[in-house]
Amino acid sequence: MEFTYEDLTADEYHHRVAVYQPLTAALRELLDAVIRTEVDDATVHSATETISEVTAALRAQQIPGAYGVRHTAEGRGMAWGNAVIGLRNAIAPPLTVVRGSVTDPVVAHADVELGAAYEGPPGHVHGGVVSLLFDQVLGEAASMTGLPSYTGTLTIRYLRPTPLGPLRIEAFTPERDGRKTLARAAMLVDGAVTAEAEGLFISPRGMTPLHPFAGESR
């Protein structure tokens, strides 16, 4: 599992953000519109054709596989295909994880608004999506020292259904022991906890430390 170095100037990085962020935002709108539309069949057929044309245009030049986890010389993370935070991934809500310091009581948090695309129980967030969001925030909190850490175990306690709409995740790292970090998190809606998570995150043997994380993920 190798990270990819992208030789980009800050200007080139910002240019790419400016190009791709609106594309992904437009696709997220499309996902929501497809779920909620009530237009007639002819309009749906015509939309299907238009979407196929757009897909063909974008496929004219493609990389062979997944995007990878890239970073620039300045230490900017470009996990743009990531399922939770990916700037170029419309499946990602996207979540922006705000990282503080490893000594803060809440080491990382994220505010996000989940719409119709994340539904499980009627009007509520899918349990797998709850787990997905926790996995990312806990993983980033555990990796904040600069040593990337991956999920060894993850336990979720679903206390009550989480309604679709705005929610917050707060993560803590109560114990660090060499390559192992115990991480905990809470999901909050209007200040009330709907789910709790605990996981052991492990940095694989021989992993090279990256630039210590601070600020926001992307």
Ligand SMILES: CCCCCCCC/C=C\CCCCCCCC(=O)SCCNC(=O)CCNC(=O)[C@H](O)C(C)(C)COP(=O)(O)OP(=O)(O)OC[C@H]1O[C@@H](n2cnc3c(N)ncnc32)[C@H](O)[C@@H]1OP(=O)(O)O
């Ligand atoms: C310059 C800036 C650049 C920025 C670029 C961006 C970088 C972003 C980087 C970072 C962000 C991170 C974002 C997180 C993403 C979300 C999280 C995920 O989705 S992660 C995917 C799902 N998880 C996996 O796929 C793991 C698969 N498993 C493995 O790879 C290995 O099993 C691994 C690493 C977990 C352990 O492998 P070993 O070979 O290191 O393990 P051994 O040396 O045998 O054990 C070490 C200690 O850990 C315990 N251990 C091992 N596996 C365990 C497990 N599964 N559960 C509990 N304990 C375990 C062992 O008992 C041992 O403990 P004792 O030292 O004896 O006390």
